[in-house]
Amino acid sequence: MNQSNLDSAAIHTDLRRVNLFEKIYQPQCDAVAVHCSIPDQQRKRRLTLFALALGSFCIGTSEFASMGIIQLFSADLGIGIPEATNVITAYAAGVIIGAPLITLAAAQLNRRTLLLCLISLFIVGNLLSAASANLGFLMLARFIAGMPQGAYFGAGAVVASYVVGPGHSGKAFAVVMMGLTIATIVGSPLATFLGQTLGWRETYVAVACVAGLALLSLVLWVPRTAELKGGPVIQELSALRKPGVWGVMLVAATGVASIFAVYTFIGPIVTDTARLGPGIIPIALGLFGLGMTAGNLIGGRLADNYPTRGIIVGFGCALVVLAVLATAGAKTAILFPGLLAVGAAMMAAIPTIQVRLTRFAPEAPTLMGAMNLAALNVANALGAWAGGLTVGEGYGLLSAVWAGFALTLLGLVIYAITLIQGRQLAPARNRDADADARSRLLSKTSIAKE
Numbered sequence: 001m002n003q004s005n006l007d008s009a010a011i012h013t014d015l016r017r018v019n020l021f022e023k024i025y026q027p028q029c030d031a032v033a034v035h036c037s038i039p040d041q042q043r044k045r046r047l048t049l050f051a052l053a054l055g056s057f058c059i060g061t062s063e064f065a066s067m068g069i070i071q072l073f074s075a076d077l078g079i080g081i082p083e084a085t086n087v088i089t090a091y092a093a094g095v096i097i098g099a100p101l102i103t104l105a106a107a108q109l110n111r112r113t114l115l116l117c118l119i120s121l122f123i124v125g126n127l128l129s130a131a132s133a134n135l136g137f138l139m140l141a142r143f144i145a146g147m148p149q150g151a152y153f154g155a156g157a158v159v160a161s162y163v164v165g166p167g168h169s170g171k172a173f174a175v176v177m178m179g180l181t182i183a184t185i186v187g188s189p190l191a192t193f194l195g196q197t198l199g200w201r202e203t204y205v206a207v208a209c210v211a212g213l214a215l216l217s218l219v220l221w222v223p224r225t226a227e228l229k230g231g232p233v234i235q236e237l238s239a240l241r242k243p244g245v246w247g248v249m250l251v252a253a254t255g256v257a258s259i260f261a262v263y264t265f266i267g268p269i270v271t272d273t274a275r276l277g278p279g280i281i282p283i284a285l286g287l288f289g290l291g292m293t294a295g296n297l298i299g300g301r302l303a304d305n306y307p308t309r310g311i312i313v314g315f316g317c318a319l320v321v322l323a324v325l326a327t328a329g330a331k332t333a334i335l336f337p338g339l340l341a342v343g344a345a346m347m348a349a350i351p352t353i354q355v356r357l358t359r360f361a362p363e364a365p366t367l368m369g370a371m372n373l374a375a376l377n378v379a380n381a382l383g384a385w386a387g388g389l390t391v392g393e394g395y396g397l398l399s400a401v402w403a404g405f406a407l408t409l410l411g412l413v414i415y416a417i418t419l420i421q422g423r424q425l426a427p428a429r430n431r432d433a434d435a436d437a438r439s440r441l442l443s444k445t446s447i448a449k450e
Contacts, residue, residue, distance in 0.1 A: 099150025255411020
């Protein structure tokens with residue numbers, strides 16, 4: 001084995017357990033036909049992956065930090081918490097619209113150039129967020145900050161696959177997505193603490209500054225080459241005619257919404273319901289992030305071994321935990337384990353959603369990656385909106401958890417309907433596997449009788 005292969009193996013051996021969103025982007029990574037052959041750039045592949053991961057970290061921190069500082073900017077702008085959830089919804093709307101729109105509009109652009117443009121737009125959105133003087137301006141700024149997210153991950157998948165080479169592209173992109181994982185465990189709690197210490201505007205300024213470092217890293221370490229040129233993806237639009245794609249997206253948009261209904265209100269629940277100090281909020285956010293990371297690892301195994309059960313197990317466990325949290329979340333002994341468990345249970349379902357979406361349209365890896373993020377951010381917007389609606393009606397902060405319960409239950413019902421009534425909505429690969437399993441079972445039965 002040559003030195004290049006040894007370096008590649010080392011990268012993936014060290015980080016093989018990091019797999020957030022790896023499954024949905026695996027086909028897009030595998031579709032990269034050209035790989036880096038420049039010796040100098042091959043030696044810098046770790047730096048390239050680091051630069052991409054740093055950008056992912058900034059994006060994840062910005063998205064989740066807004067929920068951690070919701071009490072701060074709502075008080076400063078003179079609005080209530082329910083109205084402040086519109087800021088969360090605006091960011092999610094930016095991702096929902098930006099992911100497919102930018103992916104299609106910038107399909108022909110060189111991936112390096114696209115990454116630099118996207119992270120620059122992200123910086124502008126966060127600086128505008130810090131300068132916002134009213135709710136409307138802040139919503140617009142968060143919308144702008146959310147638009148690059150889906151296209152960034154798509155372009156990152158291409159670049160990661162290009163620099164690492166064939167055979168390890170999915171694992172390489174998992175390294176890139178490690179930045180998002182770290183953002184939920186460390187970035188968001190740290191940004192919330194910074195907001196509590198210096199002010200919520202400084203949180204967005206800090207995110208913009210770190211994103212500036214990511215921009216510089218991308219300039220220095222992403223190879224400048226025509227081999228990263230874009231290509232047409234308009235032919236992938238035919239995948240949107242498949243009802244199975246929309247079925248999975250609907251399950252994701254409703255079922256996963258409880259994560260965001262809970263996460264958006266963690267700060268107020270900690271201080272106003274559990275009667276704990278504001279300094280505890282970063283700890284609560286970190287626990288939730290740890291649960292999400294653990295759940296994702298469990299969910300990856302479920303998706304591989306049980307192609308249909310991961311959603312049932314994840315949503316089912318989440319419903320139990322959400323009911324307990326909504327009923328007794330005012331007690332510290334229930335609140336913190338409950339936050340950890342909600343994050344774990346919901347994230348256990350997401351890899352199965354990703355796998356099923358990919359299998360419904362294997363011919364459209366780029367668009368499906370964007371649509372996956374769009375669906376999850378519909379869940380973000382829906383969860384924040386539903387929680388804000390119930391809290392605004394005077395049902396208390398824990399009513400946001402009940403709102404999440406209702407949405408996850410709806411997602412589970414929709415999923416059950418697609419399984420029971422629509423065999424045509426099941427991925428073809430799963431139908432073939434089920435047929436093979438039944439055939440083997442019948443063969444074993446007949447042999448046993450003989």
